[in-house]
Amino acid sequence: MWTLDELLERVSSALTAEYSGAPNGRVRDVPDRRAVRWYATTGLVDRPSAMRGRTALYERRHLLQLVAVKRLQSEGRTLSEIQAALAGVTDRKLAAIAKVPDGLLETEAAPQEAARPRFWAEPVAAPAQTPQAPAVPLNGVALSGGAVVLVPGTPTPADLADIAAAAQPLLDLLAARGLLNEREQS
Template sequence: MDGTWTIGELADHAATTLAAHDSPQANGRVRDLPNERLIRWYTTIGLLDPPLGRRGRTALYGRRHLLQLVAVKRRQAAGRSIAEIQVELAAATDETLERIAALPPSSSGESPPREGFWRHRPDISHRPATVPAALPGHHPPRPTVVQGVRLAPDLTLLLETTDLSDDDLNAIDSAARPLVEELRRRGLVAPPESATPPRRSQ
């Protein structure tokens, strides 16, 4: 292990970590243990950072991804909605994620991934705000909740809406088909898994 994991290994680490810590899924609020589909969706809506890089076509993940994934599940187990978790964890530092995820020692034994400085989120908590917090009526912008529409196995359209009808999906399919075909010709997206219309990412 070089400090990075495949998406399947990340899912296994997260599931093992959650099972070893009082199984927060047991309260019935959280339906899904982490799996590859869930990880991809969380990445699409910004709950997980993009992969650190790729080995061929295999995406690679690191310890921060594990912290993010476990932190999300802890918050879900506490009854928080995805929208609330997005707001709380959108720019969370590693220290914040460590506190929320509360990884047991056995989950922390892997050496952290060897990343460049540009991959780390800076801790900006000590920096002055650009707009004084004391100004009356000033509220910092909140992260936007988006919905993903899967156009191809590795191509997702993000929309700032929570209400898509079947007619909307059919229209998106018709409009996006030439783009998807061109991207496939260029080898930028994977071949189709099946001839199915686009679907909401969940």
């Protein structure tokens, strides 16, 4: 795949052979970036094959289409005539019209960027279990001021009262530092 600038370099190279240019001088000999975007918008040339960020990427067929358009324009055809002539045409027929040297059609194997892991799409893995520490469910015990203490297992009502009494010095410290929700303090 090529960026738009790389594609245009190849188009220019392909048109150096057997190309007389536009007969009336009103048409550019080689399309510019704006023309390629216009051609894609109007359907004269396929839309980019892929995007890398905001960079459009083009392939062999785009090269054939652009060179074929320019060769047909050099014969005096209008864009609407060219669009009708190239609609649904195969790559083989495009290649016959475009006459692009084989060396320009080859793509260099660009180094592939390593795919970034899609961590958000993967299921959350359970923490590794060790024989010494089996998984124990945690339960939250609500305290005054909006504080919550996590405890392993499920506490009984008696445990809840004892935990609240034992946590009182911690709650006093948190309240003194303004770290509790004042509306929930009892």
